[in-house]
Amino acid sequence: MADKYDSLKLDNQICFPLYAVSKEIIRKYKPFLEEIDLTYTQYIAMMVLWEDRCICVKDMGAKLFLDSGTLTPVLKTLEKKGYLTRRRSDEDERVLNVEVTEEGMKLRDRALDVPGKIGQCIALESDEAVSLYKILRKMLGQF
Amino acid sequence: MADKYDSLKLDNQICFPLYAVSKEIIRKYKPFLEEIDLTYTQYIAMMVLWEDRCICVKDMGAKLFLDSGTLTPVLKTLEKKGYLTRRRSDEDERVLNVEVTEEGMKLRDRALDVPGKIGQCIALESDEAVSLYKILRKMLGQF
DNA sequence: TAAAATTAAATTGCATACAATCTAACTATA
DNA sequence: TATAGTTAGATTGTATGCAATTTAATTTTA
Numbered sequence: 508m509a510d511k512y513d514s515l516k517l518d519n520q521i522c523f524p525l526y527a528v529s530k531e532i533i534r535k536y537k538p539f540l541e542e543i544d545l546t547y548t549q550y551i552a553m554m555v556l557w558e559d560r561c562i563c564v565k566d567m568g569a570k571l572f573l574d575s576g577t578l579t580p581v582l583k584t585l586e587k588k589g590y591l592t593r594r595r596s597d598e599d600e601r602v603l604n605v606e607v608t609e610e611g612m613k614l615r616d617r618a619l620d621v622p623g624k625i626g627q628c629i630a631l632e633s634d635e636a637v638s639l640y641k642i643l644r645k646m647l648g649q650f
Numbered sequence: 651m652a653d654k655y656d657s658l659k660l661d662n663q664i665c666f667p668l669y670a671v672s673k674e675i676i677r678k679y680k681p682f683l684e685e686i687d688l689t690y691t692q693y694i695a696m697m698v699l700w701e702d703r704c705i706c707v708k709d710m711g712a713k714l715f716l717d718s719g720t721l722t723p724v725l726k727t728l729e730k731k732g733y734l735t736r737r738r739s740d741e742d743e744r745v746l747n748v749e750v751t752e753e754g755m756k757l758r759d760r761a762l763d764v765p766g767k768i769g770q771c772i773a774l775e776s777d778e779a780v781s782l783y784k785i786l787r788k789m790l791g792q793f
Numbered sequence: 794t795a796a797a798a799t800t801a802a803a804t805t806g807c808a809t810a811c812a813a814t815c816t817a818a819c820t821a822t823a
Numbered sequence: 824t825a826t827a828g829t830t831a832g833a834t835t836g837t838a839t840g841c842a843a844t845t846t847a848a849t850t851t852t853a
Contacts (some may be wrong), residue, residue: 643667
């Protein structure tokens with residue numbers, strides 16, 4: 508029954524369904540986020556700003572698990588859209604502070620129904636959602 | 651305590667940790683997969699071929715949740731590496747059959763220790779791994 | 794304090810992802 | 824059976840994502 512290659516079967520992977528589910532959910536976000544002219548990456552960047560108002564690229568990267576190679580173009584796009592400003596720190600010129608604009612804060616109200624819409628797409632029992640959340644958070648803590 | 655914007659906090663998202671954990675694990679794969687000259691996407695494509703030997707692009711896409719826009723260049727790269735052949739079906743010229751080569755099958759032996767190495771990086775209790783797997787599979791089934 | 798080391802972003806190069814479009818081939822139907 | 828519709832892959836364009844490198848600024852250290 509069991510052969511030495513079982514561990515390489517797609518159905519026995521734990522990472523693959525993680526990868527696939529993640530992509531599929533982000534795909535579900537697309538139509539809702541398009542209504543407020545954001546991509547998923549832009550959306551999570553704005554989430555950070557909606558909470559922190561002003562944060563440097565490094566700290567935002569730490570929260571989002573993204574490096575400057577990814578964040579720089581995303582933040583430049585959001586700046587062009589008028590949702591944030593980018594300004595070097597006065598104390599340390601290496602640091603770039605990203606600050607949400609009034610327009611950026613207004614966007615939050617337009618995003619308010621996105622989480623609910625996504626919740627409807629996922630359809631997990633609440634106990635499943637809780638344990639999924641806990642396990643993922645535990646894993647994130649290990650990185 | 652609770653405000654109307656709570657649902658938009660990064661810490662209250664279920665998709666974000668899914669997205670972040672998925673990326674971080676794929677990053678963990680990188681050094682192990684580099685030893686056998688594969689990227690993660692190439693690795694899961696090879697996994698399908700190690701099981702099925704010959705499969706068309708559409709069916710592989712259904713298994714991997716990837717479309718031809720992603721798969722075509724991945725399969726062309728794997729063809730260049732000599733791990734598979736690409737040939738139009740005789741019965742239906744629209745269909746492209748992808749078949750693993752002997753060289754591609756040899757690669758499976760070199761990949762045998764990858765799952766174990768990744769398992770050590772993840773460090774989940776076995777009950778957590780089981781419920782994570784079950785929940786993700788259930789979600790995948792809904793797409 | 795001058796040189797070395799470190800740090801934060803930006804840049805470059807490569808590999809995905811995916812929507813939208815295109816092309817060729819097959820199928821259904823009037 | 825001619826035509827409309829459908830299907831499978833490939834292509835195009837845009838947006839990530841990340842490793843590696845670069846640049847400028849700051850910190851450490853000899």
